[in-house]
Amino acid sequence: MSVIDAKTIDMWGIPKWDDNKIILGIADHLEWGDKTQQGEHLLVLQEKINNYIAFIESGEIYTEIPGALGKSPVIRVQGKYELSEQGELFVDSVAETLKEVGIGFEFVLKAE
16 A cells, blocks of 8 residues: 555554544655656645545545544655655645645654
């Protein structure tokens, strides 16, 4: 499972330190590279995020993950590579937009 499997929820969990949230994780192993690669990367990531949003907004999250009921959803992208400048702008924009509809969003650089 990874960012390229658009219709799959890669991972989910309820953090012990904050059981009011449910984290839906996206495993992003793609490099950012040159502008062409960055554009392709952003399209793949956007499609995956859109599917996560649909999973949440449709209520499917509650049938697939019964423990999610009453919890605030957070989409977490776990990246293998540091964000490019374009990637940072994208992540900030998505976070701001999703905040307005009650969905958290964050990018975390995966430590190797």
